[in-house]
Amino acid sequence: MDYLAVLGRQKNISLAELESLFDKILVLSPKLATFKLTKYSPVNKAGEPDINRLGGVMKLAKEIKNPLEYIINDIKSSNYNGKIIIGVSDYSKKSSSKTSQRWALDLKAKLKKTEVIPDKKLSVRILANKNADLSTATVYHNHLCSKPGHFEIIHFNNRWFVGIGVQDINAYTARDQARPARDTKVGMLPPKLAQILINLCGPLPKNATVLDPFCGTGVVLQEAYLMGYRPYGTDLSERMVDYSLRNLTWIAKNHQQESTQNLSNISVGDATNYTWNQPIDAVACEGYLGPPMSLTPTDIKLKVAKQECKTIILGFLKNILPQITSGTPIVMAIPAWLRPDGHYQRLNILDEIESMGYNVIKYNNLSQRDLLYYRDGQVVAREIIVLRKK
Numbered sequence: 296m297d298y299l300a301v302l303g304r305q306k307n308i309s310l311a312e313l314e315s316l317f318d319k320i321l322v323l324s325p326k327l328a329t330f331k332l333t334k335y336s337p338v339n340k341a342g343e344p345d346i347n348r349l350g351g352v353m354k355l356a357k358e359i360k361n362p363l364e365y366i367i368n369d370i371k372s373s374n375y376n377g378k379i380i381i382g383v384s385d386y387s388k389k390s391s392s393k394t395s396q397r398w399a400l401d402l403k404a405k406l407k408k409t410e411v412i413p414d415k416k417l418s419v420r421i422l423a424n425k426n427a428d429l430s431t432a433t434v435y436h437n438h439l440c441s442k443p444g445h446f447e448i449i450h451f452n453n454r455w456f457v458g459i460g461v462q463d464i465n466a467y468t469a470r471d472q473a474r475p476a477r478d479t480k481v482g483m484l485p486p487k488l489a490q491i492l493i494n495l496c497g498p499l500p501k502n503a504t505v506l507d508p509f510c511g512t513g514v515v516l517q518e519a520y521l522m523g524y525r526p527y528g529t530d531l532s533e534r535m536v537d538y539s540l541r542n543l544t545w546i547a548k549n550h551q552q553e554s555t556q557n558l559s560n561i562s563v564g565d566a567t568n569y570t571w572n573q574p575i576d577a578v579a580c581e582g583y584l585g586p587p588m589s590l591t592p593t594d595i596k597l598k599v600a601k602q603e604c605k606t607i608i609l610g611f612l613k614n615i616l617p618q619i620t621s622g623t624p625i626v627m628a629i630p631a632w633l634r635p636d637g638h639y640q641r642l643n644i645l646d647e648i649e650s651m652g653y654n655v656i657k658y659n660n661l662s663q664r665d666l667l668y669y670r671d672g673q674v675v676a677r678e679i680i681v682l683r684k685k
């Protein structure tokens with residue numbers, strides 16, 4: 296079965312996330328990629344990839360032979376007898392709102408001629424297309440992937456797909472903004488990026504312990520908990536440990552998980568010399584990013600920040616190396632700074648990290664240069680490094 300992902304705004308990082316969890320990734324266009332499941336890929340109860348745990352994917356769909364047949368079979372097998380709602384997204388090269396609308400109207404006309412619609416006296420509503428593809432908000436608010444009798448049909452170069460998931464915009468906003476303990480100075484790691492960092496560790500066993508040694512307010516810990524892993528956090532600052540504890544307790548109250556996980560596994564510790572409890576199955580974190588900056592730093596300020604970050608990040612990697620087993624993944628967001636000419640200056644520490652005893656993971660569809668996460672004009676960007684102990 297081929298699945299289709301509509302990639303998020305940070306396309307390369309989304310592709311890296313797919314490569315980490317799935318097989319046979321094929322980039323179809325700048326927005327689209329197909330992939331297959333492996334036996335280790337995380338799936339939901341229906342045995343399908345779960346959009347709610349993929350931070351970099353806007354929409355998920357599965358390939359079908361024929362949308363008309365698919366809709367009829369689905370209506371028959373679910374015994375649905377409400378209104379049928381259909382939206383069409385056309386991602387083909389020469390698509391437009393008109394081509395999408397034409398596919399949709401054609402589908403409606405054919406559906407009305409089949410036995411299932413007249414027999415059940417069902418009505419069919421087609422969503423209007425402002426663009427060739429329906430926005431995630433339209434798909435989400437019209438419940439196209441979540442309610443029976445509702446469908447998003449996706450067309451790409453004579454291939455057809457049906458939507459099985461769309462990013463839950465409201466849930467991400469709530470997880471980000473309703474947290475009881477927030478600190479704008481520590482940097483606001485978006486929950487989506489925290490999910491991506493965890494996913495870049497590759498498939499992990501259920502209940503795996505995910506360590507964040509720079510846990511701050513606990514965004515990675517929160518997301519690890521929601522993904523069914525055991526969150527384990529440490530941070531230099533007592534205040535941050537308290538924030539993480541409060542946020543995790545809050546998330547656990549609002550989202551019951553099947554397994555019972557120890558939510559108070561958070562303590563004060565300097566990542567450059569701490570000894571963590573075992574086991575550690577994976578490390579996912581946003582490391583120290585230096586002081587917050589709203590203007591591109593002067594050369595001297597940048598030099599100081601770079602040195603400080605380098606010392607802490609390399610110090611941590613050196614300290615944890617003998618504490619983890621060979622093959623353990625470590626995924627870190629590390630800083631890169633905007634320069635006046637518009638490029639981002641990186642820490643350039645990968646050679647040092649390799650010679651320390653780590654492999655830097657390489658991807659088929661992107662290079663290390665592509666693993667940079669930032670919003671337009673952001674001064675401190677995040678470079679993502681994906682390592683495994685040799």
Ligand SMILES: C[S@@+](CC[C@H](N)C(=O)[O-])C[C@H]1O[C@@H](n2cnc3c(N)ncnc32)[C@H](O)[C@@H]1O
Pocket residue numbers: 481482484508509510511512513514515529530531532535564565566567580581582583584607
């Ligand atoms: C960029 S913030 C991480 C924010 C975090 N991702 C969150 O969800 O809020 C970096 C964190 O590293 C911590 N830190 C700085 N130096 C450290 C060290 N040597 N050992 C452990 N933590 C450190 C800071 O206290 C801060 O909370």
